[in-house]
Amino acid sequence: MRLKHLPAKTRERRATVLAGLILLQALCALFFIGDVIEDFRVDGHLDNPHLLLETIAAIALIAGVIFLMIELRGLLSRMSDMQTGLKVAHGHLVEVIQGFFEDWNLTKAERDVAIMILKGLDNETIAQIRNTASGTVRAQATRIYAKSATDGRAQFISLFVEELLAGEISSENGADPEPTNQQSAESGTKKTSNLITDETA
Amino acid sequence: MVAITQRTSGRASARQVAVWDPLVRLIHWSLALTILLNGAFVDEESKAHEWIGYIALGLVGLRLVWALIGPKYARFSAFPPSPRRAVRHIKAMLAGDRSVHLSHNPLGALMAYNIWASVIAIGVTGYMMTTLTFFGVDWVEEVHEAIFNWLLLSIALHVAGIAFDTWRSGVNLFRAMVCGRKNVPEERNVI
Amino acid sequence: MRNLAFIALIAFASPAFAEDVTIESNLGTTVAEVQASLKAMGYEVRKAEMEDGKIEVYFVRDGKMGEVYVSTETGAVTKLEVKG
Numbered sequence: 190m191r192l193k194h195l196p197a198k199t200r201e202r203r204a205t206v207l208a209g210l211i212l213l214q215a216l217c218a219l220f221f222i223g224d225v226i227e228d229f230r231v232d233g234h235l236d237n238p239h240l241l242l243e244t245i246a247a248i249a250l251i252a253g254v255i256f257l258m259i260e261l262r263g264l265l266s267r268m269s270d271m272q273t274g275l276k277v278a279h280g281h282l283v284e285v286i287q288g289f290f291e292d293w294n295l296t297k298a299e300r301d302v303a304i305m306i307l308k309g310l311d312n313e314t315i316a317q318i319r320n321t322a323s324g325t326v327r328a329q330a331t332r333i334y335a336k337s338a339t340d341g342r343a344q345f346i347s348l349f350v351e352e353l354l355a356g357e358i359s360s361e362n363g364a365d366p367e368p369t370n371q372q373s374a375e376s377g378t379k380k381t382s383n384l385i386t387d388e389t390a
Numbered sequence: 391m392v393a394i395t396q397r398t399s400g401r402a403s404a405r406q407v408a409v410w411d412p413l414v415r416l417i418h419w420s421l422a423l424t425i426l427l428n429g430a431f432v433d434e435e436s437k438a439h440e441w442i443g444y445i446a447l448g449l450v451g452l453r454l455v456w457a458l459i460g461p462k463y464a465r466f467s468a469f470p471p472s473p474r475r476a477v478r479h480i481k482a483m484l485a486g487d488r489s490v491h492l493s494h495n496p497l498g499a500l501m502a503y504n505i506w507a508s509v510i511a512i513g514v515t516g517y518m519m520t521t522l523t524f525f526g527v528d529w530v531e532e533v534h535e536a537i538f539n540w541l542l543l544s545i546a547l548h549v550a551g552i553a554f555d556t557w558r559s560g561v562n563l564f565r566a567m568v569c570g571r572k573n574v575p576e577e578r579n580v581i
Numbered sequence: 582m583r584n585l586a587f588i589a590l591i592a593f594a595s596p597a598f599a600e601d602v603t604i605e606s607n608l609g610t611t612v613a614e615v616q617a618s619l620k621a622m623g624y625e626v627r628k629a630e631m632e633d634g635k636i637e638v639y640f641v642r643d644g645k646m647g648e649v650y651v652s653t654e655t656g657a658v659t660k661l662e663v664k665g
Binding site: 435522525526527528531 | 626627628639640641644646648
Binding site for chain 1: 408411412413415416417420444445447448449451452455456459460461521
């Protein structure tokens with residue numbers, strides 16, 4: 190899940206820096222407010238220009254703190270959305286897999302083999318796991334590709350990768366959740382690059 | 391699709407939830423530091439003692455503002471002060487309920503409000519001692535000290551509570567307040 | 582007895598002007614003496630006690646707050662702080 194790690198770490202760091210800045214600014218504001226209060230107690234009035242400057246500084250700092258808090262809240266919300274998006278994508282993918290398998294009328298055995306293909310296992314390994322001959326697995330695989338209208342292993346797997354990308358993006362943008370394979374191939378790459386530039390902005 | 395879930399769940403059967411944001415954590419540990427410094431290391435009569443006290447007040451103030459406008463788990467709404475809920479929580483625990491509260495559980499909530507109120511009271515009485523009206527006045531100093539002692543007791547209880555709840559719920563609460571994420575065991579109900 | 586006499590002397594010796602407590606002042610060697618001395622100088626005593634082996638007194642006058650530490654041996658001022 191590399192998509193999760195790269196931007197998430199940067200966002201986490203950014204959030205921490207924001208928090209630190211909020212704290213520092215708040216303490217600075219506290220310092221100036223304290224000064225104003227002290228001077229007011231000694232003098233009894235607030236017409237001193239020095240005091241005026243300090244009051245302005247305190248107000249500016251407080252405004253900064255509030256603004257940064259709202260920024261931080263927004264950042265945290267986007268971070269959690271991304272987590273949710275990925276979870277939705279994950280759950281979505283399981284549903285999608287189920288849906289596809291049903292659409293294609295895969296038999297129970299074919300479904301098992303199909304899953305193992307998705308997991309990256311080769312025919313020999315699948316045969317070992319299922320305790321059958323590799324010829325059997327080859328035949329099952331061929332039927333799977335035929336039923337799914339794919340040319341072979343790579344294309345079969347890419348069906349699901351595209352679905353994962355399309356699903357993730359749609360949960361962020363609220364776009365149409367079930368594009369056709371052709372559409373998702375094009376819009377998938379376009380939206381992916383948007384997603385990447387958005388991250389680095 | 392039982393086959394899929396069984397084979398693809400290679401990761402630990404726990405989920406990580408980001409609960410304590412960086413500001414909550416920063417304020418928590420900074421406040422703990424101010425209490426430690428003023429309680430154990432800094433001379434009571436020094437200017438530093440006063441400044442650290444005001445910083446503590448500022449930290450609590452900041453946390454209260456964050457509880458108004460911050461993210462979900464940091465808000466008052468996530469852990470309202472409710473003795474009734476606290477009692478219900480105790481009964482549930484006794485009955486064996488292993489639900490996990492993502493934000494402060496009702497008991498923890500009461501402790502949080504208690505600590506914040508205590509710090510405010512200590513800070514305010516401390517400030518009062520610097521004013522002409524209350525300078526050298528006995529009761530102010532006595533209240534200041536008494537509430538500080540109450541705070542120490544509360545903190546001891548707080549630490550014990552954290553240890554207890556970590557053991558009971560299986561969620562490492564100390565670690566959560568350091569890194570922000572709670573590792574919730576898979577099958578738990580989450581509040 | 583000696584203490585009482587001393588206090589009485591201070592109490593009845595009303596100065597014509599308010600004297601300031603300085604680092605040079607000798608205020609006495611007991612809490613009661615120091616309190617009386619300060620009062621005679623026109624200060625309002627807010628708090629007087631033993632602290633760290635010294636006599637510690639908090640006082641107020643003319644809107645100014647102050648703290649003084651006095652040695653129990655010599656009666657001399659070991660620390661004086663006056664805040665405007």
